[in-house]
Amino acid sequence: MKFNTKVIHGGQENIDPAYNAVMPPIYQTTTFKQASHGAHQDFEYARSGNPTRAALEKACESIENGNYGISFSSGLAAIDAILKLLEPGDEVISTGDLYGGSYRLFDKIFKNFGIKFHFVEMKNVAAINDYINEKTKLVWIETPTNPMMNIIDIVAAAKITQNHNLLLAVDNTFATPYLQNPLDLGADIVMHSATKYLGGHSDVVQGCLVVNDKSLANKLYFIQNASGAVPGPQDCFLVLRGIKTLHVRMQRHCENGRAVAQFLKTHPKVDHVFWPGFTEHPNHLIAKSQMRDYGGMVSFTTKLGTIESAIQVIENLKVFTLAESLGGVESLAGHPATMTHASIPKEDREKAGIVDALIRLSVGIEDVDDLLEDLDQALLII
Numbered sequence: 001m002k003f004n005t006k007v008i009h010g011g012q013e014n015i016d017p018a019y020n021a022v023m024p025p026i027y028q029t030t031t032f033k034q035a036s037h038g039a040h041q042d043f044e045y046a047r048s049g050n051p052t053r054a055a056l057e058k059a060c061e062s063i064e065n066g067n068y069g070i071s072f073s074s075g076l077a078a079i080d081a082i083l084k085l086l087e088p089g090d091e092v093i094s095t096g097d098l099y100g101g102s103y104r105l106f107d108k109i110f111k112n113f114g115i116k117f118h119f120v121e122m123k124n125v126a127a128i129n130d131y132i133n134e135k136t137k138l139v140w141i142e143t144p145t146n147p148m149m150n151i152i153d154i155v156a157a158a159k160i161t162q163n164h165n166l167l168l169a170v171d172n173t174f175a176t177p178y179l180q181n182p183l184d185l186g187a188d189i190v191m192h193s194a195t196k197y198l199g200g201h202s203d204v205v206q207g208c209l210v211v212n213d214k215s216l217a218n219k220l221y222f223i224q225n226a227s228g229a230v231p232g233p234q235d236c237f238l239v240l241r242g243i244k245t246l247h248v249r250m251q252r253h254c255e256n257g258r259a260v261a262q263f264l265k266t267h268p269k270v271d272h273v274f275w276p277g278f279t280e281h282p283n284h285l286i287a288k289s290q291m292r293d294y295g296g297m298v299s300f301t302t303k304l305g306t307i308e309s310a311i312q313v314i315e316n317l318k319v320f321t322l323a324e325s326l327g328g329v330e331s332l333a334g335h336p337a338t339m340t341h342a343s344i345p346k347e348d349r350e351k352a353g354i355v356d357a358l359i360r361l362s363v364g365i366e367d368v369d370d371l372l373e374d375l376d377q378a379l380l381i382i
């Protein structure tokens with residue numbers, strides 16, 4: 001089955017044995033009757049499993065070409081579950097330029113439980129080798145990175161992790177399975193904040209993991225049930241509905257993202273544009289080989305270089321909404337240094353390129369002419 005068919009039908013056979021509904025019913029129930037003592041039919045208690053959630057997990061498996069989907073109440077809850085595979089003393093090598101909430105979870109929560117994190121610039125993945133020792137258990141990658149749009153070579157990273165018997169987890173939120181399938185490239189775990197493109201309509205917070213290995217899946221299902229950060233059935237229904245249009249939305253996100261990146265590149269008020277589709281992007285060739293297009297995320301700096309200029313631009317946008325988050329049908333603009341990445345110390349932030357003049361755009365699927373006109377008027381004010 002090809003991807004565009006999978007998003008609609010993947011894993012969805014016999015979705016409603018009771019009435020053959022085309023969409024899975026929202027099973028708004030906490031518990032399931034046992035026919036006789038101990039004899040339950042597939043489901044017993046809704047934290048452990050729910051049919052609507054099971055339908056969504058099957059869809060996630062299908063679109064990520066994996067064997068086991070495990071969903072969570074948020075993207076961070078999904079990452080939290082991965083880290084609970086570890087023990088005190090274990091070490092993690094993480095990309096340095098990553099989602100601010102992931103950094104906060106690593107540095108403010110799991111560090112206190114005795115897990116050590118190395119934040120490493122991975123534009124050249126060989127850098128990982130310098131941090132591997134006998135305590136290393138997990139390599140954490142986000143590509144494209146947020147918000148600098150750096151590209152990390154998943155195949156090369158997987159070679160390193162396989163050689164040292166480490167887990168490789170990839171946050172695939174920005175690319176989505178429409179553009180990139182990390183399990184096919186050698187990763188052990190692919191993670192999504194389904195809040196973003198999978199849901200796609202800015203109306204649900206959710207996360208998921210997909211893996212191929214059965215024993216790894218069983219550990220993660222155990223954590224899902226034992227820690228309990230499970231999504232409700234309504235939310236599962238919404239994400240499943242979102243996935244059904246992922247391919248058409250992504251196609252337009254990519255087209256509009258390309259047009260916005262190219263427009264900004266020649267704009268007199270813009271200094272630098274970060275978008276992996278430019279041939280001069282430092283890892284453009286890797287992006288080209290591991291992604292099918294370049295997505296809807298674009299970051300740029302103003303030529304004035306000041307925090308005031310960046311904030312003035314985002315406040316003057318009219319079609320783009322000034323808001324946190326990304327991946328919905330509507331275009332959003334944000335200021336990473338004071339919004340999504342404020343929890344990263346200024347010095348570390350600037351080292352990663354997240355300067356005060358940086359603006360991040362989640363380019364939506366509106367008419368591209370309106371988006372370009374909006375950017376132009378907001379930039380010409382500064």
Ligand SMILES: *Cc1c(COP(=O)(O)O)cnc(C)c1O
Pocket residue numbers: 074075076077099101102142146171173174193194195196205206207
């Ligand atoms: C939003 C996001 C997360 C966290 O997901 P939530 O659903 O907000 O918990 C993790 N990684 C990336 C890249 C994100 O954009």
